[in-house]
Amino acid sequence: MRMQCNTILVSSDCVSRKEEEAMGNTSSMLTQYDIEEVQQHCNNAFNQQEIVSLYQRFCQLDRNNCGFIPSDEFLSIPEFAVNPLSQSLLRMLDGLNFKEFVAFLSAFSPRATLHHKIEFIFKVYDTDCNGKVTFHDILRALRDLTGPFMSEQQREEVLTQVLEEAGYAKDSSLTLSDFMRILGNSGLKMEVEVPVD
Amino acid sequence: MTPSSRLSVPSAYVRACFRIKRFGLVTRFCSGGSVTKMSNAGKLKSSSSELDLDRPNIEDYLPSGSSVQQERHGKLRLCDLLDISPSLSEAAGAIVDDTFTRCFKSNPPEPWNWNVYLLPLWCCGVVIRYLIMFPIRILVLTLGWIIFLSSFIPAHLLLKGNDDLRKKIERCLVEMMCSFFVASWTGVVKYHGPRPSMRPKQVFVANHTSMIDFIILEQMTAFAVIMQKHPGWVGLLQSTILESVGCIWFNRTEAKDREIVARKLREHVQGATNNPLLIFPEGTCVNNHYTVMFKKGAFELGCTVCPVAIKYNKIFVDAFWNSRKQSFTTHLLQLMTSWAVVCDVWYLEPQNLKPGETPIEFAERVRDIISLRAGLKKVPWDGYLKYSRPSPKHREQKQQNFAESVLRRFEEK
Numbered sequence: 001m002r003m004q005c006n007t008i009l010v011s012s013d014c015v016s017r018k019e020e021e022a023m024g025n026t027s028s029m030l031t032q033y034d035i036e037e038v039q040q041h042c043n044n045a046f047n048q049q050e051i052v053s054l055y056q057r058f059c060q061l062d063r064n065n066c067g068f069i070p071s072d073e074f075l076s077i078p079e080f081a082v083n084p085l086s087q088s089l090l091r092m093l094d095g096l097n098f099k100e101f102v103a104f105l106s107a108f109s110p111r112a113t114l115h116h117k118i119e120f121i122f123k124v125y126d127t128d129c130n131g132k133v134t135f136h137d138i139l140r141a142l143r144d145l146t147g148p149f150m151s152e153q154q155r156e157e158v159l160t161q162v163l164e165e166a167g168y169a170k171d172s173s174l175t176l177s178d179f180m181r182i183l184g185n186s187g188l189k190m191e192v193e194v195p196v197d
Numbered sequence: 198m199t200p201s202s203r204l205s206v207p208s209a210y211v212r213a214c215f216r217i218k219r220f221g222l223v224t225r226f227c228s229g230g231s232v233t234k235m236s237n238a239g240k241l242k243s244s245s246s247e248l249d250l251d252r253p254n255i256e257d258y259l260p261s262g263s264s265v266q267q268e269r270h271g272k273l274r275l276c277d278l279l280d281i282s283p284s285l286s287e288a289a290g291a292i293v294d295d296t297f298t299r300c301f302k303s304n305p306p307e308p309w310n311w312n313v314y315l316l317p318l319w320c321c322g323v324v325i326r327y328l329i330m331f332p333i334r335i336l337v338l339t340l341g342w343i344i345f346l347s348s349f350i351p352a353h354l355l356l357k358g359n360d361d362l363r364k365k366i367e368r369c370l371v372e373m374m375c376s377f378f379v380a381s382w383t384g385v386v387k388y389h390g391p392r393p394s395m396r397p398k399q400v401f402v403a404n405h406t407s408m409i410d411f412i413i414l415e416q417m418t419a420f421a422v423i424m425q426k427h428p429g430w431v432g433l434l435q436s437t438i439l440e441s442v443g444c445i446w447f448n449r450t451e452a453k454d455r456e457i458v459a460r461k462l463r464e465h466v467q468g469a470t471n472n473p474l475l476i477f478p479e480g481t482c483v484n485n486h487y488t489v490m491f492k493k494g495a496f497e498l499g500c501t502v503c504p505v506a507i508k509y510n511k512i513f514v515d516a517f518w519n520s521r522k523q524s525f526t527t528h529l530l531q532l533m534t535s536w537a538v539v540c541d542v543w544y545l546e547p548q549n550l551k552p553g554e555t556p557i558e559f560a561e562r563v564r565d566i567i568s569l570r571a572g573l574k575k576v577p578w579d580g581y582l583k584y585s586r587p588s589p590k591h592r593e594q595k596q597q598n599f600a601e602s603v604l605r606r607f608e609e610k
Contacts, residue, residue: 057293060302077298078582079291082591084599085284093292108289121281141281147593149600158607159278166275182276190282192289 030055041099043116045106050194054105058098068095084144088124108192115180117190122179132173135159273606284595296576300487301583303519304511326534334381334533341377345370349438361470367441368419368472374438375416378409382529383537386413390544393418393503397469399547402495403505404567405477406485407518408525409532410507413540420475421445421465423458431525443472466500475505478560481580484517485509488573489580491560496550503547504563506571510539521583543570 035051046054061069071090075081083089096104106112107120125133125141142155150158160170166182168174174182349370356363379386393401401420403410408431411422421443426432435446445461447454465471478491485508496502509516514535518528532538545566550559568575 054293060298074292075586077291077295078578078587078591079295079297080288082587082595083284083288083291084592084596085281085288089285089288105289105293108286108293117282121279121285124281124285125279138279142278145281145284145596146600146603147596149593149597150604154604158273158603161607162273162275162278168275179279182279186276186280188280188282190286192286192293195294 038099038102042103042106042109043112045109045112046102046194049196051102053194053196054102055098058101067097069093069101084147085124085141088127088141088144091127092123105192105194108190110191110193114184114188117188118179118183119176120190121183122176132175133179134173135163135170138174271606272609273603277606278603296487296574297578297582300483300489300576300578300580301519301521302484303515303517303522304484304486322536326536330383330536331534334383338377338381341374341381345374345377353441364441364470371419371438371442372416375412378412379416379538382409382532382535384413385537385539386416386542387540388417388542388544393420393473393544395470395473397467397471398499399473399501399503400466400495400498401473401475401503401505402478402491402563402567403475403507404485404488404571404573405479405482406507406509407482407516407528409516409518409529409538410477411475413507413542414475414505417542419472421472422475422477423462424477427525429524429526462498466498479580481583482518482520483580484515484519485511485571486573487576488564488568489576489578491564493556493560496556496559496563499550501547501549502559502563504545504567504570506543506545506567508541508543508571508573510541512539513537516540541571545570 030052035048038051039046039048058069061073063073064070071094074090074093075086080086093101093104107117122133123129125137127137127140139155139159142150142159143152146155163170163172168178349367352363352366352370356366401414403414411420411424414420415422419442422439423445424435426435426446426448435444439446443465445458445465447458462474465474476495478493478495479489480492481489483489514532514537516532516538518525523531548559548563548566550556554562564575567573
């Protein structure tokens with residue numbers, strides 16, 4: 001549903017992709033308009049070259065030219081597949097077109113604001129997208145992160161106590177502004193460099 | 198083969214199995230063990246525990262600390278639990294760029310032909326390549342086969358009594374046939390360094406781009422190669438002709454075969470009159486820009502290891518055989534319809550295991566030498582990941598680190 005999306009870019013995507021194949025040209029055929037549109041969509045988190053390089057990567061992963069990257073393709077990247085949070089991220093990555101894909105990654109740009117990064121983390125926790133993160137949401141992420149090396153009881157115990165020390169009850173739910181307060185000055189570092197050839 | 202049945206096999210056999218599996222071999226494992234565990238994706242087989250034993254530890258290769266999250270100290274606070282940024286950054290980094298898929302990406306030659314001005318010229322080229330050169334090449338190849346078969350079959354049948362002479366003739370004929378193959382793609386191959394000689398206790402290892410590596414090396418010296426048994430006409434050649442130069446082909450799914458190969462291998466490196474042994478320790482074809490991890494088997498034989506570096510120049514054609522996308526026949530046809538295959542082969546300084554060095558370190562050192570000479574980048578991945586998902590072990594390692602740090606800091610108070 002998400003893939004038959006809205007944007008002009010999807011159609012121009014196809015055109016430029018075909019052209020690219022016909023020309024045998026691997027350097028992207030994105031126009032200036034395309035790039036500007038994507039840049040606007042991601043708040044200028046990436047420069048022109050980075051967008052081009054992300055586009056090439058997107059095309060490489062979208063092997064069947066369907067306009068989005070199937071989760072199977074993500075899992076064939078070993079470095080991604082071994083990540084404890086890969087399942088949560090796959091949920092967010094499901095069916096993204098190129099523009100949304102770049103917006104997804106923009107949280108990792110050095111140019112993105114702290115607010116943006118924390119919002120991203122919040123979204124990873126907030127699986128039902130209702131703007132609230134409950135005890136069980138955090139527990140689920142903790143389960144992914146610790147696997148069989150902590151028992152369910154240990155996880156609940158740790159989480160309950162840490163929440164209480166921070167002044168939250170077990171059944172209270174955290175909002176985005178709570179996340180801002182908690183993570184706002186913890187020296188968060190979340191940056192990924194886009195390789196530019 | 199279930200784990201329990203494996204426990205009951207004699208340990209010597211088990212050892213032999215492991216020994217074999219460590220050698221670079223080309224296709225996927227299909228043992229019972231891996232069939233039972235299908236990955237959730239369904240298409241690819243998940244790595245079985247059997248495979249894990251064979252697989253060198255990725256952590257052994259990574260610079261220390263790169264896969265470990267930065268240690269933090271002090272009492273556990275909520276923000277530490279909620280801060281999942283290290284894992285997220287790793288995941289995003291892998292999405293943006295990962296070294297593994299880069300290894301197996303076909304890189305077509307630089308485009309020059311679709312420019313309007315060059316188009317007529319390019320069209321002439323197509324006509325020449327497909328309508329003139331291709332038939333001539335087919336002719337050359339056919340001629341080669343006729344000469345080869347008409348002398349190989351009599352030599353093979355008539356000289357049964359005189360083994361030495363027969364071997365010598367067969368060796369020459371196989372070298373000649375490989376030269377015909379190379380000629381059929383106008384192979385412009387430059388060999389650097391001394392030509393390999395027959396000697397006991399030495400093993401040649403080379404980086405692997407395509408099956409034509411084997412043909413290119415074979416035209417100079419009749420190597421004995423260890424490779425996976427292929428289907429179709431290649432398989433037929435393997436079982437009939439290449440067997441005579443001592444090549445060891447086997448089917449990995451057959452437990453019996455492995456045992457036989459293990460024995461053959463040990464015998465082979467000891468024999469003074471045997472053809473030199475060639476192993477592709479990467480176990481799979483890589484696109485000639487990268488090298489994946491070397492299986493350590495070739496480095497555990499206690500032999501001198503002679504590195505061979507092969508670098509293709511892709512001005513006319515990409516010699517990488519992407520076995521997922523094309524059959525070997527298509528690959529050969531692609532080479533035969535291009536202008537030429539240009540490549541450099543370096544026979545490098547023989548290396549020995551240094552005192553105190555583990556086989557893995559030795560393998561890495563040889564990989565360094567080959568990568569440097571051929572200008573390849575090294576990546577810390579096992580080529581078999583092409584056929585299977587990474588083992589859960591790697592994820593568990595990360596989870597363990599995180600869990601331990603959480604628990605320790607929780608206790609700290």
